[in-house]
Amino acid sequence: MAERGRPRSFDRQAALERAMDVFWERGYQAASMSDLTEAMGINSPSLYAAFGSKEELYREAIHHFAATESDDILAPLQNAPTARAALEGYLMASAKTFTRPGRPPGCMVVLSAVNAVGVGDETSRILREMRAGSVSMIEERLRRAIAENELPGSLDLPGIASYYVTVQQGMSIQARDGASRPMLETIAQGAMAAWDCLTRPRAAA
Amino acid sequence: MAERGRPRSFDRQAALERAMDVFWERGYQAASMSDLTEAMGINSPSLYAAFGSKEELYREAIHHFAATESDDILAPLQNAPTARAALEGYLMASAKTFTRPGRPPGCMVVLSAVNAVGVGDETSRILREMRAGSVSMIEERLRRAIAENELPGSLDLPGIASYYVTVQQGMSIQARDGASRPMLETIAQGAMAAWDCLTRPRAAA
């Protein structure tokens, strides 16, 4: 099972993370091969040998982002004891991770809705589904809360979920504009101020 | 006062609007000169003669956008009789204009926070100030409401204003992902559900 030819002289995972940073910061098209190879510390033939193409590297970077960076944000949706705490945790974790020092501000997957121009249809579809996944996860959490009699069954779940995802996506743009963590937390708390009203039992439509 | 040389053979304003559409749709860097000249129906020398450079054209497109497209969104902040109606009008007008048929979804200035990569410092500053202007306008409207005894004087005005701008910026991304006008209006109403809580008198910090 040992490797056959000349061993790779760089750490593939570390190089992928550097590439992720570049794509995260600049988007797909604006991240040039020169930017990538410079950040990764390798020459372009090594990049192509290890990752295939710029778009395949982008796709790997996206998946690496999802696997490593988005857990902190999504975990509260699974672990928080109440639906309210889940949504509050989701937004507060976003405020924290969107302003991590040394990392590009905002969420790479959210921002890709705007800066993944020039990417192929398949990659575009993957990104869109990732973003839609957040809405689904929140809907699912709300459905669970209804099943557990925490919330009434008459709610507009897609509407509520979309509202909170929209706030989180707006926070990505705010982070890009330099909003601090406390400011994003204030915004998150502002969004939670709608909770009681949004989760009151509603008349049948 | 008459023109001296050969008259321009295209409508400068119409060409600018076509260019605006391209920048609006794709951002600065991803909008190539070929995209622009094709959409404008002119050759590149005509573009350079009339607008100077790609970046100057972008700047004109931004200003044209601000002068023509953002009025509908900002008008309620000035005209609505109450602060609540002002904010609701701001978000509902955003839901409408972000999904206008035949136009790129979302707000060009908001999206520029993400897709104006590669633009010069001065242009970048202009765009950032435009986005900050929305927060200021909302703060100002809230201040007026306090002066008119509609709202208590103990509110966190920057926080409230940033919250509503954040929702509106998130709506731009939602629009990019294909959200319909009714869906955006639901999100806007979700944001307004926070109003009563946000504008309740608060204990001194």
Add this chain to the structure above:
DNA sequence: CCATTTATGTGATGATCGATACATAATACA
């Protein structure tokens, strides 16, 4: 040792980027 396999660095590919040189066309002024 030699043969095979994989990775690397150098350097170049055609394509496209933003931006122009230049000759010509079309207008105003004299």
Add this chain to the structure above:
DNA sequence: TGTATTATGTATCGATCATCACATAAATGG
């Protein structure tokens, strides 16, 4: 009419884009 002035189309500029050919280097299997 001629001259000055501005715009247009063609054709191209050097630079950079993503990608790859190729010779060499470094490992394993025999």
